[in-house]
Amino acid sequence: MNWINNVVRPKIRSFLTTKREVPDNLWVKCPQSGQMVFYKDLEANQFVVPGSNYHFRMGADARLKHLFDGGEYTKYPVPSVPLDPLKFRDGRRYIDRLKDARAETQLDDAVLIGEGTLDGQEVVAAAQDFRFMGGSLGMAAGEAVIAGMMRAIEKKTPFILFAASGGARMQEGILSLMQMPRTTIAVQRLREARLPYIVVLTDPTTGGVTASYAMLGDIHIAEPGALICFAGPRVIQQTIREQLPEGFQRAEYLLEHGMIDMVVHRHKLRETLSRICRLLMANKAYAKAKPRAFNGYPYVNGAQVDRAIIDPRGNAEDEIVVEAEPVGEDERFDPSRVAKRQKAKREGESESPRPQAEDGI
Structure with missing residues (x-):
C-alpha cells in the first residue's frame, strides 16, 4: 500500500499535471528603497521604480525604442571586425565570452546604432548596452560609434549617444585603446560639419569611454544617480586612503562641480533631447555659411x-x-x-x- 501511495500515484499525478515554473525576474527589488516591483510594471515605467525614482539600467534596444517616434527605428549596419585578433584567453576563451554575450543580448556587440525621427526631426542615435561585457569599448564598438557619427554627417542630422560602459575591453589590448583616438577624430568630424553631438551619460560611464568620446559632446546630460568617472570611487579611496564625499562621482555631484550640463529624469529625457535638437538645428544656415x-x-x-x-x-x-x-x-x-x-x-x-x-x- 505504501509503495502504491509513495511511488505509483505520484508518477501518475506527474503525467496528468504540469508544474508551473515561476520566472526568476517576476519581481525586482529596488536597491535604494527595498521596494518589490512587478517586472512588467517596471518595464512599462522605463525601468524607473515608481516610489523611489531609482533608475535601473536599460538595454540598448529599449533605449532607442523610447527615443524614436512610435518606438520605431532602423538599425544601421556596422562594418565587421575580427572577432578575436589576439586569441585571448583568461579563465575562458574570449570568443566564448562573445558568443554568450550575443546570445544574452541578441546584439552583435555593445553598441547599437539606430536612425529614425524624434518628434518629426531626423536623428541618428547610438546606445551602449552594459549587459554586453560591461558595455566595454572594443574594435566592434568603436567601429559602431564611428559609423553612427559618419551616418549623421551624411544625413546632416544630430547625433545622440547613450553612454554606458565599464571602459576599454581588456581582451583586445591595444586594439581596444586605439578606439579612443579614432572616436575622438570622428567627433571632430561632427564639429567640422557643425552638427550637434549630444551625450546622455547613464549608469555607469567609466574608464576609456569617459576619457574619449563620452565627454566630448556639445551638451552632456546625465540620468539621476549615474556613476560617471574614469577610475571608480573604490580605486581612488584605496589609493589615497581617505574617505570620499557622499555622492562622489555621481551625476548630481558632477553637475554641482560643472562637469556636466544637466541631470534629467528618464521620463523627461526624450522631451529634453527633442528640444535641444530643435534649438541646435533651428538655423540651417549655420551649416551652409561661408x-x-x-x-x-x-x-x-x-x-x-x-x-x-x-x-x-x-x-x-x-x-x-x-x-x-x-x-x-x-x-x-x-x-x-x-x-x-x-x-x-x-x-x-x-x-x-x-x-x-x-x-x-
Missing part, C-alpha cells in the same frame, strides 16, 4: 576669419556674416613685435649702471 572678409581684408576685430558668424534671426537661405572694421597693423597683436620690445628692454637694463650696495648690506 566665411567672408570685410572689404577683402581677411581679419575681423584683429582675428583672422576662419568661420562665419551667423545671426540666429536670419533666414536659412541667407548668408549672414557679422562684419567689423579691421584693426590697424600697429594695433594688431604681433608676437614678434612683443619679443623685440622685451629684448630691447632687457638690453637697456643691462647697459644701465647698477646701484652700489650700501655698507653692511
Whole structure:
C-alpha cells in the first residue's frame, strides 16, 4: 500500500499535471528603497521604480525604442571586425565570452546604432548596452560609434549617444585603446560639419569611454544617480586612503562641480533631447555659411576669419556674416613685435649702471 501511495500515484499525478515554473525576474527589488516591483510594471515605467525614482539600467534596444517616434527605428549596419585578433584567453576563451554575450543580448556587440525621427526631426542615435561585457569599448564598438557619427554627417542630422560602459575591453589590448583616438577624430568630424553631438551619460560611464568620446559632446546630460568617472570611487579611496564625499562621482555631484550640463529624469529625457535638437538645428544656415572678409581684408576685430558668424534671426537661405572694421597693423597683436620690445628692454637694463650696495648690506 505504501509503495502504491509513495511511488505509483505520484508518477501518475506527474503525467496528468504540469508544474508551473515561476520566472526568476517576476519581481525586482529596488536597491535604494527595498521596494518589490512587478517586472512588467517596471518595464512599462522605463525601468524607473515608481516610489523611489531609482533608475535601473536599460538595454540598448529599449533605449532607442523610447527615443524614436512610435518606438520605431532602423538599425544601421556596422562594418565587421575580427572577432578575436589576439586569441585571448583568461579563465575562458574570449570568443566564448562573445558568443554568450550575443546570445544574452541578441546584439552583435555593445553598441547599437539606430536612425529614425524624434518628434518629426531626423536623428541618428547610438546606445551602449552594459549587459554586453560591461558595455566595454572594443574594435566592434568603436567601429559602431564611428559609423553612427559618419551616418549623421551624411544625413546632416544630430547625433545622440547613450553612454554606458565599464571602459576599454581588456581582451583586445591595444586594439581596444586605439578606439579612443579614432572616436575622438570622428567627433571632430561632427564639429567640422557643425552638427550637434549630444551625450546622455547613464549608469555607469567609466574608464576609456569617459576619457574619449563620452565627454566630448556639445551638451552632456546625465540620468539621476549615474556613476560617471574614469577610475571608480573604490580605486581612488584605496589609493589615497581617505574617505570620499557622499555622492562622489555621481551625476548630481558632477553637475554641482560643472562637469556636466544637466541631470534629467528618464521620463523627461526624450522631451529634453527633442528640444535641444530643435534649438541646435533651428538655423540651417549655420551649416551652409561661408566665411567672408570685410572689404577683402581677411581679419575681423584683429582675428583672422576662419568661420562665419551667423545671426540666429536670419533666414536659412541667407548668408549672414557679422562684419567689423579691421584693426590697424600697429594695433594688431604681433608676437614678434612683443619679443623685440622685451629684448630691447632687457638690453637697456643691462647697459644701465647698477646701484652700489650700501655698507653692511
